[in-house]
Amino acid sequence: MADFEIGVIGAGVVGLAIAARLSEKCKNLVVLEKNEKYGMETSSRNSEVIHAGIYYEPGSLKATLCVAGRDELYSLCRQHDVGHTQLGKIITATNEKELNQLEEVYRLGTRNGVELEILDRNQTLRLEPHINTVGAILSPKTGIVSAHQLMDHYYHAALSNGVTVQHHCEVTGIEKTNNGYLITVKEGGQTSTFTSEKVINSAGLYSDRIAELAGIDIDKAGYRMVYAKGSYFSVVSSKAKLVSRLVYPMPNKETLGVHVVLDLGGRLRFGPDTEYQDDRNFDYSVDDTKRNVFGDSVRRIFPAITDEDLAPDMSGFRPKLQRKGEPEKDWVIVHEKESGLEGFINLIGMESPALTASAAIARYVETLLA
Numbered sequence: 001m002a003d004f005e006i007g008v009i010g011a012g013v014v015g016l017a018i019a020a021r022l023s024e025k026c027k028n029l030v031v032l033e034k035n036e037k038y039g040m041e042t043s044s045r046n047s048e049v050i051h052a053g054i055y056y057e058p059g060s061l062k063a064t065l066c067v068a069g070r071d072e073l074y075s076l077c078r079q080h081d082v083g084h085t086q087l088g089k090i091i092t093a094t095n096e097k098e099l100n101q102l103e104e105v106y107r108l109g110t111r112n113g114v115e116l117e118i119l120d121r122n123q124t125l126r127l128e129p130h131i132n133t134v135g136a137i138l139s140p141k142t143g144i145v146s147a148h149q150l151m152d153h154y155y156h157a158a159l160s161n162g163v164t165v166q167h168h169c170e171v172t173g174i175e176k177t178n179n180g181y182l183i184t185v186k187e188g189g190q191t192s193t194f195t196s197e198k199v200i201n202s203a204g205l206y207s208d209r210i211a212e213l214a215g216i217d218i219d220k221a222g223y224r225m226v227y228a229k230g231s232y233f234s235v236v237s238s239k240a241k242l243v244s245r246l247v248y249p250m251p252n253k254e255t256l257g258v259h260v261v262l263d264l265g266g267r268l269r270f271g272p273d274t275e276y277q278d279d280r281n282f283d284y285s286v287d288d289t290k291r292n293v294f295g296d297s298v299r300r301i302f303p304a305i306t307d308e309d310l311a312p313d314m315s316g317f318r319p320k321l322q323r324k325g326e327p328e329k330d331w332v333i334v335h336e337k338e339s340g341l342e343g344f345i346n347l348i349g350m351e352s353p354a355l356t357a358s359a360a361i362a363r364y365v366e367t368l369l370a
Helices: 013-022 061-080 096-111 121-127 147-160 204-213 288-301 354-369
Strands: 004-009 029-032 089-093 117-120 135-139 143-145 164-166 169-177 180-187 190-201 226-235 246-248 259-262 268-271 275-277 310-320 332-335 344-348
Touching: 004 013, 013 029, 013 147, 013 354, 029 169, 061 143, 061 147, 061 354, 089 096, 089 121, 096 117, 096 135, 117 121, 121 135, 143 147, 147 164, 147 354, 169 190, 169 204, 190 204, 204 310, 204 344, 226 288, 268 288, 268 310, 288 310, 332 354, 344 354
Parallel strands: 004 029, 004 190, 029 164, 089 246, 190 344
Antiparallel strands: 089 135, 117 135, 169 180, 180 190, 226 268, 226 275, 226 310, 246 259, 259 268, 332 344
16 A cells, blocks of 8 residues: 555645645645745746736647636635735737737637737727837736735645645655555655655656656657746836736747736836746846846836836746747646556646646646546
């Protein structure tokens, strides 16, 4: 008999959501987290946006789970007093050429079932008089959430269901056995092993490495990730009230662009930019020499901001399955039965909108295990 029925690797927002969901029925579940606390990486270093589901390929996991997860997240936040605001988002076209792209974004979003409204210049300026626009899309279902409070909810829900959470616990080996998996971990310099009938790999920035430990050829499977560093600059408080919604530029094929980010405390930030790297040398410092480049990007949509208004704020890393210059790829959420790994679920490339979709992702994983 295995020590645990389910082992979840990674205590970011997705891993915690999965643990909270599965522990409603499974009372013998362990979460393994290599850091001292949950959610210390991608989950706590992002824009904290509740995405409506606009940009993603119709029928993709990102599209379907974002739209479902968005509504579920709003309901969860209201029910459990998780800090959030449904403030809406403007996607602005700053010149006539971008108006054609605006129509494309609108069509894509509506195909995904997202409520959107096209605005002309005057309508847009009535909502956000300080932005640069010739027309825009209004997304009323977009909002912001306290990622920390959301993770805190999932964490305590899991604990109340009897889940064991092991911090400072790094997985270093996974071996298939007759009854499940033998998992080797390193804790405080000591190595130990335990067994689990099923394993869920929700290791975020390290999820391809965990898949490799389980014996999967990550290059052949298309699981090898790259990492996109995104930096943010904060804005002086005197200009923080010049905008009341999230404001995004027209997206390009790689990113959604540097956008206006509001948090629940009323702070105004801009970000993230995108710097690709292949290694896991995660330097979270923000380069102040980017200020001028950031300023130029910001002024395309928010002309009132000067370089002197900006200050380095924070950065985060996003796990990506696509390389620089490649079109966006969908998440990998798969039961690896065909690889001979019965009961092993991989979640790889879990970048945005995974925060928004976290509850829906947990439900989807539950169906894969059924």
